[in-house]
Amino acid sequence: MLTLKKKYSLTEYFEREILAETRNEYIDGEIVEMTGGTPTHNTLVVNLLSILHISLPDPYRVFVTDQRLWIPAQRIATYPDVMVIAEPFSYQEGRKDTLVNPVLIAEVLSPSTANYDRSGKFAAFRTIPSFQEYLLIAQDRIYVEHFYKEGDRWIFAAYERDETISLQSVDLAIATTAIYKRVNFELEASASEQ
Structure with missing residues (x-):
């Protein structure tokens, strides 16, 4: 960056x-x-967006990379890969293009941002009162890190091939195979070697 x-x-x-x-x-x-994303990054975002958009009932809405999020306690404006927000929306004061009340956030990890997504960004997200759940999705293999809030504590789980992620904040189960549908790790690896 x-x-x-x-x-x-x-x-x-x-x-x-x-x-x-x-x-x-x-x-x-x-x-x-x-930075810009890779084809794998975009496929993972589209897959998760599609699953959430089709499966979540009202009042939940799904937003992707162009929707700005304001984190007031940290004075950060950012664009998460995927965000789920329950209506009614809450906006940054004086704006109609910047939301402040996500329930769930997902980030697709890249080598340049993985450490920040796991540490500083996650710490900033945890200052948002509505925020309950965080997914970190690997691009180089089937591996999803899942954090969810239980009372005042954050619980961690990791999922690999042929496992099901139980989203707590929106009461939805998602198969890792669905998130990684049409991702070809060999093709991506050979493209990065060229």
Whole structure:
């Protein structure tokens, strides 16, 4: 990720973001350019989006990579890969394009962001009162890290091939094979070697 060193106000960030050709995160005054995804990354996002969109009843809505999330306690504006929000939506004060009340967030891991997604970003997400569940989806193999809130504690589970993830916040079971449908690890590995 490329970090622009100047400190920006939130107003300046929103002004720049409206005109930007790329998506950028805002992290307490710094603007961080987000990298593009791979075909595998996009396939995993589409698969999870499709499953959630078809399966979740009202009042849940599913959002993907272009929907901005504001984390007020950390002063972070970010674009999760997949977010589930229960209606009614809550917006950042003064905005109609930035949500603040996700129930579930999923991120597809990439080598450049995996550590941040597991640590700093997850810590920031946990400051959101509505946030209950987090999925981290590997791109290089069938492996999903699942965190869910039980009372005041976060519980961890990991899932591999031919296992079923029981989402607690939205009462839904998802097979790992469905998340990884049409993902060809050999094809992706050979493309990255070229």
